[in-house]
Every structure is written in C-alpha cells, then in structure tokens.
Amino acid sequence: MSGGTHLENANPVIFQRTGERLQTATEEDEDFHDPIDDREIFDMIRSINDPEHPLSLEELNVVEQIRVKVNDAESIVGIEFTPTIPHCSMATLIGLSIKVKLLRSLPNRFKIDVHITPGTHASEDAVNKQLADKERVAAALENSSLLEVVNQCLSTKSS
Amino acid sequence: MAADSTLLLSLVEEYVSGLQDSKAKDTATGIKDGQFTILQLVEALGLSLTSSQPHTRARGVQLLSEVLQECHEGLTEGEVEVLIAFFENRLKDHYVITPPVLQGLRALTKCTVLPPGSAVSMLRSLFQDVHVQSLMLTERSCVYKMLINLMESREAELKGLGADFVFGFLQSMDGERDPRNLLLAFQIANNIIHRGYDLGKFAEELFEVTSCYFPIDFTPPPNDPHGISKEELVQMLRNVLTGTPKFAEFLLPLIIEKLDSDVLSAKLDSLQTLTACVSQYEHKDLAEFLEGLWASLRREVFQTSSEKIESAGLDALTAITSCLSRSVLNSDSEDSLCTFLDLVLRDCKHHLSEPDLKLVWPSAKLLQAACSASNRASHIITAAVMPSLLEQYDNRTQCSHRRTILEVVQRFVQSVKTSQSAEKEESVFVAFRPSLCTMVFSALNENNSSLQKTATSVLTSLAQQPGLLLDSDIELAVDHLTKLLLAEEDEGVSLAVVECAGALAELYPEAFITKLIPRLKMEMFSDPIDQDNNRAVSEHQSHHAVCKRCLSALAAVSTQARIVHESTPVLLEVLSSAHTGSVGFSVDQVVLACRSLQRIAEKVQDTEETGRCFHDLVIPRLLSLSLQAALQGEESSGHRSPLLEESVLSAMVPVISTSCSRLQPALAEQTALKAVSLFLNGDVSSLPNNSFPSHIQLLKQQGDSWSQSQLVCLLMGCVCSLPRSVEVPQVEQLLSELEEMSCTCTHPLSYTSAAKCFAGLINKRPQGEDLDRLIQRTMKRVYTELDSASSSACTQAFTLLVWVAKALLLRYHPLSTTLTDKLFSLLDNADLGPMAAESFSLLMSDTTDLLNRGCHADVRIMYRQRFFSENSAKLVQGFNAAPQEKKTNYLKALSNIVNNLPKQVQISELPRLLSLLLEALSCPDQAVQLSTLSCLEPVLADPLPALIQQLEALINRLIALNSxxxxxxxxxxxRCIHAVSHFPEHEILPFRARVLRALARPLDDKKRLVRTEAVRARGEWFLLGSPGGR
Structure with missing residues (x-):
C-alpha cells in the first residue's frame, strides 16, 4: 500500500454487504436437523478479504450467493467466483483462499469444487485446472509465502 | 573553633584520600548548621585542589561540588562570583576534572544571587572549553539542566548573547542519542522557540539538529525504570518542529517525504505533525507546498489501509484549509484558498458522480473535511458539488445509487453544521433548500427501506441547520412522517421515522402539537372491527401494528413540556378506554401505552410543569383506573379489564417509580402521602372519577381474590423510589402490614410485591435500634416458617428473606450477614436448595424496579466484591462438605455469584476458584455447565497465568462439552475454545492438532448455530502458528 505501488484496479465497483442471516424458530429447536444450505456456505466465504483492497470478496462481488451450490445429502459443494477484471492476476490466489476456507470449515465428507464463472477471466481454464488439482493445491500450501498470503485473506479483521 | 577546623580537615582528608563518599554529606550538614563556612572548606581543600595528581584534584572539586549542591542557597553574591570564576577556570584543567566541575556549575546555576553577567560568562566558557557530546550520559544531562536552569532565571542575559547561545546549544546537542537527554534537549529547543530567543541565521541548523529524530521510533526496554514513553518524545519533538513558521520551508518537504514511508506509525506521526504545524502558519508559508501536500493526503485517503491514517489525513486537510481560510487577501495576491480547493475539487468531484465505485466515499470524506474547515470553504465546496449531486439524484434510477448520494449529501450537511459559529449567518444551504427538501420528501415516498431510512437522517440534519427550513417545510415534513408512521410496515423504517420525529419535535414543537398528535389519536381510536365486520384478521393485525407505532411515536416526540401536555392525555385515554372496553385495545397495546408514559417520564425535563402533569394527572389516573378494574374484577361482569393483568400492572410500576424518583421531590411527597393513605386507610378522596366504595382494604387479602391485593405493586413503585430526603408517612404501620401480607398472602405477584416493597423501605430506614428490632422480629417469623417442615407459607417466607437480605446487603447493614448465612445453609435443604441457589443471582444482580441508584436506594459501591470476598470461602467449604447430590446447588450458587462480579474482580479471584469452576464444567447439570461457561468466556479474553497452568484440564473439559x-x-x-485461541501462541500451540481434530466433528453438527461457532473457532485455530496467521 505504499506510495510507489499501483493497484491493478484502483477504483473497483463496490457492492452492498448482505445482512446477518436471520435466525428462524427451527434453528433454535434442539430436535430439528438444519441442512447445510447455500447461504451457510456463502456466509463462510463472503467475509474473505481481498488480497489487494481492504474490502471483502462480497463487497467486490467476487462471490455471490447465487453462484454457490451445495447438496448436503450428496456432500457436494460447487462455487463460481468472478474476478473484478478479466486480467486479474490475483484470480488463482482468490480461488485458493476460497478453497482453503472451505476445507477448514466443512466436514471432510464434502467434495469441494471451486472455479471461475465461465467467461469472466482471460486464463479461465488454466486457473480452474490448478484449483481442481489436489496435488497442486497441497503443494501450494506447503509454500510458506503463499500460505502467508492465504492466511491473511482468511484472518478476521481485528476490531 | 580550632576543634571545628580539625574536624573539617579530617572530613576533607577522609573524602579525598579515604574515598568515603558519605563524608560529603557530613560536610554539607556542617556548613548548613554554621559549624564552618564555604571559605573554610575551600581553605581546607587547598592541598587537594593544588595537588599534582589530576585524580586528587578531581576528588577535591567533587567534594566542593557536592557540598554546593546541598547548600547553594546560603551563598552570598561575592562567594558565588569567586566560585564561578574558580569553576570556569577548572574547565580548562584535565578531563577527569570536568564532570565534578560541571556538577558544581549546575549547583551554582540554581543560586538566586547569581551576579549579573555570570550566566553569560559561564556559558561562554562552557561552549568554548567543553565538547559536550564526548562527555558521559550524566554529564551531558548536567549541561542540559544548567541551560534549563539559566533559561528559567536569566532569560534576559541569555537573550543578550544573541544567536551565539543558539549556536552553543546546537553544538552541545548535535548527535545526542539518549532518550532521557533528548527530552531535556527538546525542552531547551522548545524554550528557545517559544520564548522568543533570537535564532539569527541558525534557524535551519536548529531544525536540522532536531528534525533528524523525526519520526521518533523508540521502544522503551521492558521494565524501564525511567518511564520514558514514545508518546512523550513524539509530543516534545512535535512541539519543537511545529513551534515556529520559520521552520515551514524545511518541515513541509520533510513531511511530504515521510508520508511516503511504509511504516504506519511514521505516516501517522507525519500527518499529526502536519495538522499541528499549520495551525501556526500563514498561507504564504504553505503556498509552494500545497500541491505536494495535497497529492500525499489524497493518496493516503484514497488507498488507505488503516482507519487511523484516514482520519489523521482528513484532520490534516481540515487544518490546512482552515489555515488558508484565515489568510487576509490582498488585491494583488491570488486567493490561495480558492487555488487549493480547486485542486481538491479537481481530483475528487468527478468521483462523486460514480456512486457505485469505491472512491466515491474517500472523495466525499476529503471534500467534507475541507468543507468543515471554515464558512468560506464550505460555501466554495457546496456551491461546486451540491448542484451536481442533486441533479444526479434525479437522474439515477437505482435505489442503491440514490441512497449513496443521499448519504453523501447528509455528510455534507453535517460537516457544515460543525463549522458554523454563533454569528447569525445565513446557512450555506439556503440556495439549495427547495431542491434539498424535494429530494428528501421524494426519497421518503420511495418504496425502498434503506432509502427511506437515509432520508429520515438527512431530514434530521437539515432541520438541525439553524434557520434553514421554513415553517411550511416543517409542516410538509410532519405530514410525510405521519403518513409513514401510519402506513409503513418495515420495522427499521418506522424506527427511523420515530427517531426523526423525536429530533424534529425538539426543534419545532408547534407542528407536532397541531398536526401529528391529533392525527395519531384519531388513528388509534378508530376501531377497524366496528367499521366492517368482514375485514380479515390481517387487517386487525395491521391496526395493531399502527397503534404500536403511534404509541412509540407519542413517546418519542414528547421531549418538551408543551408536547407532554398534549401527549399524556392521549395515552391515558388509551388506558381508560381499554379499561371500559369502549375501544378494543389489547393487553399488549396497554402495556405499550404504559411504556410510552415511562419513556416520557424518563426523558422529559424535570420542571414544575411536567412534574405537575405526572403527579397531578398521570399517577392519580393510573391508580384510579387500576382500582376501578380491581373492584370490577370482583363483580365478574362480561368484560374483563386488561388492567387486571400482571403485565399491565408491572408496566405501570416504572411509570410511577420514574416520576417519583425523577420529577419534583415536593410533588412526589404529596403523591406518596395520597398513595399511603389510599392503601392503609382506604382513603379514596384523592382519586379522580370518585365513585369508589368507602370500605376498601387493599392490603388485606379477601378470600381467594387477588385483584385488589396485587395493587400493592403500585404502592411499591411509589414509596420505594422516593428521594431519601422525603419522609414516608405512617411508615411503621405500613411496614407491619406489608410484612403480614408478604407472609400470608397466597397470590405470587401480591406477596412478592409486598416483600419487595418491605425491602425497599427497609433499605432507606435510618440505622439504629428501631431498625434492628424490626429486622429481628421479621426474621424470627421468617425462620419459624422456614423451619416448620409442613408450613404452607414456606415460599412466601423465603421470598421475603431474599429481598430483605438484598436490601441490607446493598447498604452494608451488619445484620445482612446472618441473613445471607441463612441462605447458604438453605443450599443443603432438600426442597429449598435449588431456589436458594437461584436466589444468589437476584442478590448479586441489579434490579430495575427498585433497590437501585435511580430509585435513590442506599447502594454502597463494591458491595458485590465485598460479599464475594467474605463468603467465597464458606461456599468452597460447603461444597466440599456437601453430599454428592447437593453439590450442584453450591456450583449453581457459585456461578450465579461469579457471573455478576465485575470482570476485574473475576480475574483477580479466578485463581482461587478455577478448580471449582473446572469441577462445575464436568457437573452433569446443564444449567450449571452453561452458567459456568458464560462466566468463563469473558475471563478467557485475558489469558491469566492460573488459566495457563490448567490449560490441559480446561481444553479437555471444553472439548468434552462439544458433544x-x-x-x-x-x-x-x-465460543470458549475460540477465546482460548487468543492465548499466547507458545502456550497453546501444543494443543493445536488436538483441538483441530476435535473441532472437525461439530462442523457436521445437526444445528446450524453450532456449526457456525465451530467454523469460527476452527478458522482461528488454523491460523495459529501458521505464517501470516497470528
């Protein structure tokens, strides 16, 4: 953030944050089984910090609830994310952050698929391939400087 | 005399050759006592001072210096002159002699009889013969202290030295490294600047020598005995650098340079220094740097990563703008304010037309910061931005864009508010008034809740601009607000509307009295069911919601006596028509009407007028209505009055207690008199609508009927909240009837209220034998009831015991201990044990309706801590001695007590109780587990050593509770596991793998709320010990 560096997209469009999920009566009922739904997954990833701006992925519209699909019974999660500009160099990093966040937050029965919203990034296929490759994700997280950036995206802002 | 001189010689001998430092003190005492003189000392020192050994000479001078430090006050001018000449001469001697010489000189600078000219000569030889920076730390500090002393006492002489003095000082401090000495040096520099010493041609040098420390980066070593903080150094240096406009040409480029730094604290310090310095400057000092400063400020606000930097940047912009606004314009010079604001507008204005992009907010903030600096600046900026904002509002169609624009406009209105002074100038926004009003009203009509909410706050801000809105605007605004109140379903919007109405009513009461209140009244009293029987239930519900909003709006607008006079009759009418059943108000609505009365009593100003309104109108009416309802209840006619309900009575209590405690003590006394004679003697003469029978006895339960006995809670509201200066009439008789009632009555609300009323009165009774006797008599009765196993009045007696115990505990009454001990002993009781455990929560928590400071009760500070420290041992003992099945009661009592302690006490007491609390975590009772966890969670925020020792046990038990x-x-x-993740990393890292494994299971919990907490906790534990984490 120093004077010399220039951001790729200094003046991005900002979207409104959704409010906290409203609690329903069934959620407070001890006996009712709440299924894992789209909104719950979205709540996990919407507050991830953008690597460049002091803003969340939700505020930049990188993630949206309609692009989150979950099937609790079959243990499948599918997420599409949209980089702010087609040449965004941070796309892989953002995808990795989302993936790591879900790996840490979901029961391990889930199969997690994270990819770019079709047609929104120049090197869409390459990024998707990297994110789908378990070995490469694991290797990336062995790299401590990469892990450091991912952890910074995932850390909750100290108030 | 001969004896004295030998004594002196031997003292000198022992000090100089014997190296006994304590002899200096003895010598000084001798001189002070008049045993010998300074002259004699110098004579006695003769040999040592002329010795060929430098160390001996040094030792001799040191003795003289130390003695002078003790007795410089007794010297004559002549002596001082000689001594100064001697010391000055010694400065040229061997280097080992310099330190004691400097000490001696410093002692002499403190003399009041310093001969004229000596200060100058001292400094001349000092600057000439000594190279300060090659001295040791203490000697350097000695030089600075000399300078400070002389600046205090010989300012005129030093100024006579001219720039030489500054030059000498610069040479002395150039290269100083120790923070302690820097503080002294900065103080001297500060004196030089602020006391008008001649800087001559050394202004730049002085700046160079001091500014090289900017920005200060200093972390005091741990356990620093000198207690120098970074803030102190920063502040001292800032005072020097910002002290004079002569530094402007050097300081401003330096600040621009340092703002490029990556270190946050350096940026912050630079911005704060900038804000401080421009307050001294004139526009010509700033002129050539404006562009550079603006570029830096803009960058910091546009790309900020920290809110602190942003707000410091905005402050700096405000400071610069107000500095430029102060400048006096010449006809030939350009207007630097205009030039500067042109720069700001050029870079920011266009961002305001992109309301969905990130930079709209930083730009708005920058413009508003400039706008708030001065009247002239706000005229220039609003003239430039408001037309385009207003136009955009009309052109944009998306609600989110319009809302952003409205919010920006609101900030502008508010930023101008702060800058306007008392002088009667026309508001900056006068020119935009019509279009602003149109915009706000159209936004209020919009079908978007966030837009409407923003519009209400803009309206509030506009109304607060003195003299901006016309009466016609206000009337229109009130119309719009009324319409929204009646029609708007969204909770958030109605809340905002009510708030806005409250704010406006304070400024423009007239419009609310004539328009809003009559309209609301009409609306509430129109019964939808009567109009059309076919209308569905939903219609009825919406009418209910309208009533609710009307009631809260009535409370919100009643901030002034005039409005209160109009609004309280409406609320009372709601109560009375609910009672008669003429309009179908539900119990909820009646409760809300009482709440509104309570809110008015809490908020309204305590004047004679409002006091009369409550004591002469509201309270008698409440009493009369509830008495009518109680009497009617017995007749059991078809309509059951809502005023018989417990919830309604409980809502009336705070209306009465707030008015009696807050409004007009003299009137409250009369109210109490009327209430007591009503309850004790059945005197109904003070009540309005008087058609009551003359034989009522409210404090006696008649058969199973509780409708009259429960009214005692209203009596409680009145007599328990009186100021302590007000005497309660017939108090003896009242107490005994209350005691009787609380022990014998079978209706819970009645006997509890009687017990509370009794306790509330006891709490305020003067200390003495009367009181002791009364308590002992009552307690005897209570104990008898409690001890007789078959007693039917056991619960009643217990309730009275708890409330009296609380009343006495609050005021530190000596008898409170016997009562609380009784409660402790009841923990073992088979029937009352659980109740006793619960009662500690009542004992330790604040009650809202009585026995609090608002009700003028006698509440000593820290009574909780005191109770806890006196009784925790008993509790632990009782726990250990109790049989297994009773232990739960003790744990529950403990967690009830600890939960209510202030956090500071919890932390200090935790080590002693930790094992018991951990025990409580493994106790099978869920209520105990829960209350222990809720007591642990805040404590876990500070990792205490005691907790860290027990970390293993703590984490195990917390994990076990996950299932x-x-x-x-x-x-x-x-949540507790989450809190533990913030403990020191090295302590908890060993548990990381185990906790992560354990937390995997709740991720798949069947309840979403549990999963959410698990996700949060696991995320934090993952970050632990990982790069970039924590």
Whole structure:
C-alpha cells in the first residue's frame, strides 16, 4: 500500500454487504436437523478479504450467493467466483483462499469444487485446472509465502 | 573553633584520600548548621585542589561540588562570583576534572544571587572549553539542566548573547542519542522557540539538529525504570518542529517525504505533525507546498489501509484549509484558498458522480473535511458539488445509487453544521433548500427501506441547520412522517421515522402539537372491527401494528413540556378506554401505552410543569383506573379489564417509580402521602372519577381474590423510589402490614410485591435500634416458617428473606450477614436448595424496579466484591462438605455469584476458584455447565497465568462439552475454545492438532448455530502458528 505501488484496479465497483442471516424458530429447536444450505456456505466465504483492497470478496462481488451450490445429502459443494477484471492476476490466489476456507470449515465428507464463472477471466481454464488439482493445491500450501498470503485473506479483521 | 577546623580537615582528608563518599554529606550538614563556612572548606581543600595528581584534584572539586549542591542557597553574591570564576577556570584543567566541575556549575546555576553577567560568562566558557557530546550520559544531562536552569532565571542575559547561545546549544546537542537527554534537549529547543530567543541565521541548523529524530521510533526496554514513553518524545519533538513558521520551508518537504514511508506509525506521526504545524502558519508559508501536500493526503485517503491514517489525513486537510481560510487577501495576491480547493475539487468531484465505485466515499470524506474547515470553504465546496449531486439524484434510477448520494449529501450537511459559529449567518444551504427538501420528501415516498431510512437522517440534519427550513417545510415534513408512521410496515423504517420525529419535535414543537398528535389519536381510536365486520384478521393485525407505532411515536416526540401536555392525555385515554372496553385495545397495546408514559417520564425535563402533569394527572389516573378494574374484577361482569393483568400492572410500576424518583421531590411527597393513605386507610378522596366504595382494604387479602391485593405493586413503585430526603408517612404501620401480607398472602405477584416493597423501605430506614428490632422480629417469623417442615407459607417466607437480605446487603447493614448465612445453609435443604441457589443471582444482580441508584436506594459501591470476598470461602467449604447430590446447588450458587462480579474482580479471584469452576464444567447439570461457561468466556479474553497452568484440564473439559446434548452448551463451549485461541501462541500451540481434530466433528453438527461457532473457532485455530496467521 505504499506510495510507489499501483493497484491493478484502483477504483473497483463496490457492492452492498448482505445482512446477518436471520435466525428462524427451527434453528433454535434442539430436535430439528438444519441442512447445510447455500447461504451457510456463502456466509463462510463472503467475509474473505481481498488480497489487494481492504474490502471483502462480497463487497467486490467476487462471490455471490447465487453462484454457490451445495447438496448436503450428496456432500457436494460447487462455487463460481468472478474476478473484478478479466486480467486479474490475483484470480488463482482468490480461488485458493476460497478453497482453503472451505476445507477448514466443512466436514471432510464434502467434495469441494471451486472455479471461475465461465467467461469472466482471460486464463479461465488454466486457473480452474490448478484449483481442481489436489496435488497442486497441497503443494501450494506447503509454500510458506503463499500460505502467508492465504492466511491473511482468511484472518478476521481485528476490531 | 580550632576543634571545628580539625574536624573539617579530617572530613576533607577522609573524602579525598579515604574515598568515603558519605563524608560529603557530613560536610554539607556542617556548613548548613554554621559549624564552618564555604571559605573554610575551600581553605581546607587547598592541598587537594593544588595537588599534582589530576585524580586528587578531581576528588577535591567533587567534594566542593557536592557540598554546593546541598547548600547553594546560603551563598552570598561575592562567594558565588569567586566560585564561578574558580569553576570556569577548572574547565580548562584535565578531563577527569570536568564532570565534578560541571556538577558544581549546575549547583551554582540554581543560586538566586547569581551576579549579573555570570550566566553569560559561564556559558561562554562552557561552549568554548567543553565538547559536550564526548562527555558521559550524566554529564551531558548536567549541561542540559544548567541551560534549563539559566533559561528559567536569566532569560534576559541569555537573550543578550544573541544567536551565539543558539549556536552553543546546537553544538552541545548535535548527535545526542539518549532518550532521557533528548527530552531535556527538546525542552531547551522548545524554550528557545517559544520564548522568543533570537535564532539569527541558525534557524535551519536548529531544525536540522532536531528534525533528524523525526519520526521518533523508540521502544522503551521492558521494565524501564525511567518511564520514558514514545508518546512523550513524539509530543516534545512535535512541539519543537511545529513551534515556529520559520521552520515551514524545511518541515513541509520533510513531511511530504515521510508520508511516503511504509511504516504506519511514521505516516501517522507525519500527518499529526502536519495538522499541528499549520495551525501556526500563514498561507504564504504553505503556498509552494500545497500541491505536494495535497497529492500525499489524497493518496493516503484514497488507498488507505488503516482507519487511523484516514482520519489523521482528513484532520490534516481540515487544518490546512482552515489555515488558508484565515489568510487576509490582498488585491494583488491570488486567493490561495480558492487555488487549493480547486485542486481538491479537481481530483475528487468527478468521483462523486460514480456512486457505485469505491472512491466515491474517500472523495466525499476529503471534500467534507475541507468543507468543515471554515464558512468560506464550505460555501466554495457546496456551491461546486451540491448542484451536481442533486441533479444526479434525479437522474439515477437505482435505489442503491440514490441512497449513496443521499448519504453523501447528509455528510455534507453535517460537516457544515460543525463549522458554523454563533454569528447569525445565513446557512450555506439556503440556495439549495427547495431542491434539498424535494429530494428528501421524494426519497421518503420511495418504496425502498434503506432509502427511506437515509432520508429520515438527512431530514434530521437539515432541520438541525439553524434557520434553514421554513415553517411550511416543517409542516410538509410532519405530514410525510405521519403518513409513514401510519402506513409503513418495515420495522427499521418506522424506527427511523420515530427517531426523526423525536429530533424534529425538539426543534419545532408547534407542528407536532397541531398536526401529528391529533392525527395519531384519531388513528388509534378508530376501531377497524366496528367499521366492517368482514375485514380479515390481517387487517386487525395491521391496526395493531399502527397503534404500536403511534404509541412509540407519542413517546418519542414528547421531549418538551408543551408536547407532554398534549401527549399524556392521549395515552391515558388509551388506558381508560381499554379499561371500559369502549375501544378494543389489547393487553399488549396497554402495556405499550404504559411504556410510552415511562419513556416520557424518563426523558422529559424535570420542571414544575411536567412534574405537575405526572403527579397531578398521570399517577392519580393510573391508580384510579387500576382500582376501578380491581373492584370490577370482583363483580365478574362480561368484560374483563386488561388492567387486571400482571403485565399491565408491572408496566405501570416504572411509570410511577420514574416520576417519583425523577420529577419534583415536593410533588412526589404529596403523591406518596395520597398513595399511603389510599392503601392503609382506604382513603379514596384523592382519586379522580370518585365513585369508589368507602370500605376498601387493599392490603388485606379477601378470600381467594387477588385483584385488589396485587395493587400493592403500585404502592411499591411509589414509596420505594422516593428521594431519601422525603419522609414516608405512617411508615411503621405500613411496614407491619406489608410484612403480614408478604407472609400470608397466597397470590405470587401480591406477596412478592409486598416483600419487595418491605425491602425497599427497609433499605432507606435510618440505622439504629428501631431498625434492628424490626429486622429481628421479621426474621424470627421468617425462620419459624422456614423451619416448620409442613408450613404452607414456606415460599412466601423465603421470598421475603431474599429481598430483605438484598436490601441490607446493598447498604452494608451488619445484620445482612446472618441473613445471607441463612441462605447458604438453605443450599443443603432438600426442597429449598435449588431456589436458594437461584436466589444468589437476584442478590448479586441489579434490579430495575427498585433497590437501585435511580430509585435513590442506599447502594454502597463494591458491595458485590465485598460479599464475594467474605463468603467465597464458606461456599468452597460447603461444597466440599456437601453430599454428592447437593453439590450442584453450591456450583449453581457459585456461578450465579461469579457471573455478576465485575470482570476485574473475576480475574483477580479466578485463581482461587478455577478448580471449582473446572469441577462445575464436568457437573452433569446443564444449567450449571452453561452458567459456568458464560462466566468463563469473558475471563478467557485475558489469558491469566492460573488459566495457563490448567490449560490441559480446561481444553479437555471444553472439548468434552462439544458433544453435550444441549445446543446452548455446545455453542458456549465452542465460543470458549475460540477465546482460548487468543492465548499466547507458545502456550497453546501444543494443543493445536488436538483441538483441530476435535473441532472437525461439530462442523457436521445437526444445528446450524453450532456449526457456525465451530467454523469460527476452527478458522482461528488454523491460523495459529501458521505464517501470516497470528
């Protein structure tokens, strides 16, 4: 953030944050089984910090609830994310952050698929391939400087 | 005399050759006592001072210096002159002699009889013969202290030295490294600047020598005995650098340079220094740097990563703008304010037309910061931005864009508010008034809740601009607000509308009295069911919601006596028509009407007028209505009055207690008199609508009927909240009837209220034998009831015991201990044990309706701590001695007590109780688990050593609770695990793998609320010990 560096997209469009999920009566009922739904997954990833701006992925519209699909019974999660500009160099990093966040937050029965919203990034296929490759994700997280950036995206802002 | 001189010689001998430092003190005492003189000392020192050994000479001078430090006050001018000449001469001697010489000189600078000219000569030889920076730390500090002393006493002489003095000082401090000495040096520099010393041609040098420390980067070593903080150094240096406009040409480029730094604290310091310095400057000092400063400020605000930097940047912009606004314009010079604001507008204005992009807010903030600096600046900026904002509002169609624009406009209105002074100038926004009003009203009509909410706050800000809105605007605004109140379903919007109405009513009461209140009244009293029987239930519900909003709006607008006079009759009418059944108000609505009365009593100004309104109108009417309802209840006619309900009575109590405690003590006394004679003697003469029978006895339960006995809670509201200066009439008789009632009555609300009323009165009774006797008599009765196993009045007696115990505990009454001991002993009781455990929560928590400071009760500070420290041992003992099945009661009592302690006390007491609390975590009772967890969670925020020692046990038990069948326990235990993740990393890292494994299971919990907590906790534990994490 120093004077010399220039951001790729200094003046991005900002979207409104959704409010906290409203609690329903069934959620407070001890006996009712709440299924894992789209909104719950979205709540996990919407507050991830953008690597460049002091803003969340939700505020930049990188993630949206309609692009989150979950099937609790079959243990499948599918997420599409949209980089702010087609040449965004941070796309892989953002995808990795989302993936790591879900790996840490979901029961391990889930199969997690994270990819770019079709047609929104120049090197869409390459990024998707990297994110789908378990070995490469694991290797990336062995790299401590990469892990450091991912952890910074995932850390909750100290108030 | 001969004896004295030998004594002196031997002292000198022992000091100089014998190296006994304590002899200096003895010598000084001798001189002070008049045993010998300074002259004699110098004579006695003769040999040592002329010795060929430098160390001996040094030792001799040191003795003289140390003696002078003690007795410089007794010297004559002649002596001082000679001594100064001697010391000055010694400065040229061997270097080992310099330190004691400097000490001696410093002692002499403190003399009041310093001969004229000596200060100058001292400094001349000092600057000439000594190279300060090659001295040791203490000697350097000695030089600075000399300078400070002389600046205090010989300012005129030093100024006579001219720039030489500054030059000498610069040479002395150039290269100083120790923070202690820097503080002294900065103080001297500060004196030089602020006391008008001649800087001559050394201004730049002085700046160079001091500014090289900017920005200060200093971390005091741990356990620093000198207690120098970074803030202190920063502040001292800032005072020097910002002290004079002569530094402007050097300081401003330096600040621009340092703003490029990556270190946050350096940026912050630079911005704060900038804000400080421009307050001294004139526009010509700033002129050539404006562009550079603006570029830096803009960058910091546009790309900020920290809110602190942003707000410091905005402050700096405000400071610069107000500095430029102060400048006096010449006809030939350009207007630097205009030039500067042109720059700001050029870079920011266009961002305002992109309301969905990130930079709209930083730009708005910058413009507003400039706008708030001065009247002239706000005229220039609003003239430039408001037309385009207003135009955009009309052109934009998306609600989110319009809302952003409205919010920006509101900030502008507010930023101008702060800058306007008392002088009667026309508001900056006068020119935009019509279009602003149109915009706000159209936004209020919009079908978007966030837009409407923003519009209400803009309206509030506009109304607060003195003299901006016309009466016609206000009337229109009130119309719009009324319409929204009646029609708007969204909770958030109605809340905002009510708030806005409250703010406006304070400024423009007239419009609310003539328009809003009559309209609301009409609306509430129109009964939808009467109009059309076919209308559905939903219609009825919406009428209910309208009533609710009307009631809260009535409370919100009643901030002034005039409005209160109009609004309280409406509320009372709601109560009376609910009672008669003429309009179908539900119990909820009646409760809300009482709440509104209470809110008015809390908020309104305590004047004679409002006091009369409550004591002469509201309270008698409440009493009369509830008495009518109680009497009617017995007749059991078809309509059951809502005023018989417990919830309604409980809502009336705070209306009465707030008015009696807050409004007009003299009137409250009369109210109490009327209430007591009503309850004790059945005197109904003070009540309005008087058609009551003359034989009522409210404090006696008649058969099973509770409708009259429960009215005692209203009596409680009145007599328990009186100021302590007000005497309660017939108090003896009242107490005994209350005692009787609380022990014998069978209706819970009645006997509890009687017990509370009794306790509330006891709490305020003067200390003495009367009181002791009364308590002992009552307690005897209570104990008898409690001890007789078959007693039917056991619960009643217990309730009275708890409330009296609380009343006495609050005021530190000596008898409170026997009562609380009784409660402790009841923990073992088979029937009352659980109740006793619960009662500690009542004992330790604040009650809202009586026995608090608002009700003028006698509440000593820290009574909780005192109770806890006196009784925790008993509790632990009782726990250990109790049989297994009773232990739960003790744990529950403990967690009830600890939960209510202030956090500071919890932390200090935790080590002693930790094992018991951990025990409580493994106790099978879910209520105990939950209350222990809720007591642990805040304590876990500060990792205490005691907790760290027990970390293993703590984490094990918390993890075990993750699989509790109760959802709330699982949630609370996960929150605690989350809190533990903030302990020092090296302590908890060993548990990381185990906790992560354990937390995998609740991720798949069947309850979403549990999963959410698990996700949060697991995320934090993952970050632990990982790069970039924590």
């Amino acid at each position: 509790s069948p109760a959802m709330s326990v699982r949630i609370a235990s996960l």
